[in-house]
Amino acid sequence: MSMYFTKEHEWVKVAGNVGTIGISDHAAHELGDITFVELPKIGATVTQFGVLGSIESVKAASDIFSPLSGKVTKVNDALETAPEVVNESAEDAAWMAQIEIADTAELKNLMTQDQYNDYLKTL
């Protein structure tokens, strides 16, 4: 399974036409203690880099943008009552939504893990 990143620090793990989306460890660390996660509705259509949901920490509120276009098929509603999981496991247990990917060609607009690591060094 390949993992791709956006400049806004979301990740997507791609398996066939299923994309699993979350925010990066870096983003979770920068936000600090996560207190609220707003998830999309199942069945919603999202577009690449369009708003998928939002996340709040004690310090700040931010939108979460979708790395790819598609249709939301699953959400991790455990985060609604336990948003702190984002701080504990941003790139695994705290996945936020799964989508049916509309167009894998959009992956060219994303960064690989190595590219993202290099990008973080420039921030």
Added chain:
Amino acid sequence: MDEHLQATPICSRHRNLHALMAPFGGWDMPIQYEGIIAEHSWCRTRASLFDICHMGEFIFQGDFESGGLEDVFTFSVKSIPLGRSRYGFLLNEQGGIIDDLIVFRLAGDKVMIVVNAATAPKDFAVIKGRLKGGLFTDITAATGKLDLQGPLSRDVMVAFFGEEVATIPYFKFVTMNILGVETIVSRTGYTGELGYEIFIPAEKVCGLWDLLLTDERVKPAGLGARDVLRLEVGYSLYGSDIDEETTPLEAGLEAFVNFDKTFIGKEALLKLKEQGVTREKIAFEVNGRRSPRHHYAICSAGKVVGNVTSGVFSPILGRGIGIGFVSLENVAIGTPLTISHERVSMEATVCELPFFKDGSVRA
């Protein structure tokens, strides 16, 4: 670091602890060490140490009445008993709040005035301009201030400095020898928990910081946790909830204004009392985990009726809480409101202060 920022004597300790630093009131201050929620929880259950050296301290020595100090604040200075402190305001002519502050009665003819960091230079100039005599000095740079707050803070203080600390009642202070220097230990704070504000000469403040942290019941806490702690008990933050455009009457703080004495701003306040205020401070709880934030709009029936001045996610209540100002028809306890900002919208209900009622502050 911004070259215009001032650093407290503890600054290198914060960096060694890998604190997240940010500007506050013109100072480079620690926002968090391990995390705001962990630090908040530690303070509510154990004892937290805060570097508060950025706050301003002034000394007035002289006759309070002929020197003019008696008319400077919204409360009487001469009636503060020795060894006690009092909270109140420095107002402008319009009754707006230039600062909220605490005055400590050190001696028959001497007080210490403790003010907010961002407003300290202006406060000093305004007070000096109103005085007619006496000696008025800014001792901020020479004064270190640490707050030890939390239900275990008394036990910690007694362990280090002896039983004398255990006898200090709320809003009273003692002067005692700590690390070989004269130190003021005051039973006051900004967290809603049992705690102390400690004023020690600046050259000894790092030593006191290090000493208190040798106790495993004590951990450092930053301004992030301090803001959550103070809002849970409904204390106002100068610059957010109160400012020069806000009077104590609108802010629900009339209890700290003594209309039986003379003070600058009194005429404006009396006029406002007669006319009636047009907005008032409210507290509200959010129906959920979203945080209201400073400047978010407060709406009722689709119309903006006010604005949020402070808001956070309360870890102890598990929901968003906030303070704001609204028009008078929306101030009753139980009034439903909508807090909104761009895409964000949350339902809220007007409630009583404090949000968190079980603090150890008067224990």
